[in-house]
Structures are given as structure tokens and as C-alpha cells.
Amino acid sequence: MTSLFNAVTEATVRVLVDSFYARARRDPTLGPIFAAAIADDAWPQHLKRMYAFWSSVMLNSGRYKGDPVSTHRRVAGVEPPMFGNWLELFEATAAELFVPALAMQFTAKARRIAESLQFALFPCT
Numbered sequence: 760m761t762s763l764f765n766a767v768t769e770a771t772v773r774v775l776v777d778s779f780y781a782r783a784r785r786d787p788t789l790g791p792i793f794a795a796a797i798a799d800d801a802w803p804q805h806l807k808r809m810y811a812f813w814s815s816v817m818l819n820s821g822r823y824k825g826d827p828v829s830t831h832r833r834v835a836g837v838e839p840p841m842f843g844n845w846l847e848l849f850e851a852t853a854a855e856l857f858v859p860a861l862a863m864q865f866t867a868k869a870r871r872i873a874e875s876l877q878f879a880l881f882p883c884t
């Protein structure tokens with residue numbers, strides 16, 4: 760078994776993002792949403808944006824410039840329960856890659872952002 764990452768760096772953020780989206784694309788619920796929204800040749804660009812996003816969230820790098828709420832408003836087919844699927848997958852990925860204390864930091868941030876995103880998109884749920 761390979762050892763778990765014990766630091767959050769640009770490089771380990773990349774591994775997490777790559778691994779999470781590889782799973783998300785295969786996921787029976789989330790996969791079709793991503794497939795419809797992101798063409799195969801646009802994936803490198805999406806992943807690059809997500810490296811910047813998680814680097815900003817976890818390392819305060821300020822690399823991400825964007826507006827996730829407006830972006831997700833344009834994503835077809837998203838329903839409130841999918842946030843649960845997304846979080847489960849993200850948390851499992853973080854736990855497989857990082858030592859527990861760091862996996863928990865990713866999880867805490869992801870939950871908070873997912874909650875505010877879900878509230879912005881579906882205020883009545």
C-alpha cells in the first residue's frame with residue numbers, strides 16, 4: 760500500500776482533483792451530468808480550473824477566479840440529492856489519499872461550499 764499524503768501542496772491537490780473527477784465521470788449519477796456539460800477535449804481546461812479552485816480553498820493561493828454559482832446554474836440536470844453523491848465521492852477520494860487530519864480539512868471545506876452552492880441553486884430545499 761502506498762503511503763498517504765501528509766501535506767497539502769499544489770502537487771497533492773492535483774492528484775486529488777484528477778482522482779476525484781476520474782471517479783465522478785464513471786459515477787452512475789454524476790457521470791452523465793459531467794459528460795453532457797464538458798466535452799472530452801475540454802476536460803484539461805476544467806481540471807486546470809479545479810486545481811486553481813482547490814489551491815485557493817486549501818492554500819489560500821488566490822489562483823481561482825470564477826463564479827461557481829453562475830457556472831452551476833448553467834449545468835443541466837443537477838438535482839439537490841446529487842450534492843450528497845458528490846460529497847460522498849469527494850470525501851472517499853480525500854480519505855484514500857491524505858492522512859486523516861488533512862482529509863478532514865478537505866471534507867469540512869467541501870461540505871461548507873456544497874451547502875452554500877446548494878442553497879444558492881435550490882433555495883427552497
Ligand code: HEM
Nearest residue numbers: 792793796812825826827830834837841842845869872873
Ligand atoms: C451536484 C453536484 C455537482 C455537480 C453535478 C457539478 C458539476 C459541475 C460541472 C458540470 C461543472 C463544469 C461546468 C462548465 O464548465 O460548464 C462544474 C464546475 C465547477 N464545480 Fe461543480 N458540480 C457539483 C458540485 C460542486 C461542489 C460541491 C463544488 C465545490 C465544493 C463544485 C465546484 C466547482 C467549481 C469551482 C467549478 C468551476 C466553476 C467555474 O467555471 O469557475 N462543484 N461543476
